[in-house]
Amino acid sequence: MAEAATRRRGDTRERIQEVALERFTSNGYDQTSLREIAEDLGVTKAALYYHFKSKEEILDGLLSSVAFQVDELVAWMREETPTHERRIEMIRRLGDITRGAGGGVLQCVQQNEVALANMGRTTELIHHMKQQLWDAALPEDASIEDKLRMRMAVMAVLVSSKPDSDLGGTAEDRAAAAQVVAASLVP
Amino acid sequence: MAEAATRRRGDTRERIQEVALERFTSNGYDQTSLREIAEDLGVTKAALYYHFKSKEEILDGLLSSVAFQVDELVAWMREETPTHERRIEMIRRLGDITRGAGGGVLQCVQQNEVALANMGRTTELIHHMKQQLWDAALPEDASIEDKLRMRMAVMAVLVSSKPDSDLGGTAEDRAAAAQVVAASLVP
């Protein structure tokens, strides 16, 4: 059977993050209580507090894992001056991150935009991540239209990778369509 | 001085909706308590319950005001079979709604997507509104790419009308850029 069904002692921290990410994304950060997460895992709330010192820290743990991947992408982008082709490759790599391990975190961030917009450290982390991406992709004096195009290209990738997207088709179909649309958007 | 500063007795219902919309949009629906709204208005929580029978009903009131405008747009769209030009005009009209009276509601819906995704009646209302828009704009057998294009065009309009958008420029600049980008997206 699936390994997810086994008890998996010793990696409770990871299991907490898994369940939390899933619920934060589908039900929302605010609407997900620690009680729910604990019950899902078959432990008590108090157990969660042994692994994380607050609810926000559970989210921060998830964020920093993907922040590392975004930092790598930004660093790669900064190796050369950005061209149209390079920006397209950047979107492609972002798609890989979104579909890869921990990519659900980006979904989670997008789905909870407002909820995470007034949360101190978490908000700063997200804002910094986005800012770096935009700065690496476009010159600072880029036109409003180009900035908007770049943001929409990124959103196309995120929207299309939503599992319950009402676009239809398989995940692969949607990812392919997203790349085509994104390519036509990127300045 | 501004009329907003005057006491305006007798339209408490509207004032509640104004304040609620503002806070739902900027701070999030879940993170906005009725206590905050009441204090903002200089009344007590109990007073809110005289005008609305629940928190959700405050939101529903806002939603139905914009649902009417969307219904009109859908009806107009259905007068003729949709063409590229007609879809562009649809996006333009949607932009008018977004910037016009009650357009903030669309912002609010977008900003609180997850929070409003599991709320019974409210969720249905939103889902129905979106579904009608997509159905009116595209044939039901449209390709995934075309569906995605249409959705991104709408999102471009919404993103650009966000007041605190980090795109820079005036609201008019951003609206103009959004129309250009949307036009290049619409199938």
Added chain:
DNA sequence: GTCTATAGGATGATAGAC
């Protein structure tokens, strides 16, 4: 229409036993 007062419950978080 607006108030005071309060019910009734959920939540994030902590203390301390095992």
Added chain:
DNA sequence: GTCTATCATCCTATAGAC
């Protein structure tokens, strides 16, 4: 590492006086 028990706080919502 996980538990029981509990705290303090906040929330939505209601009852009833004015």
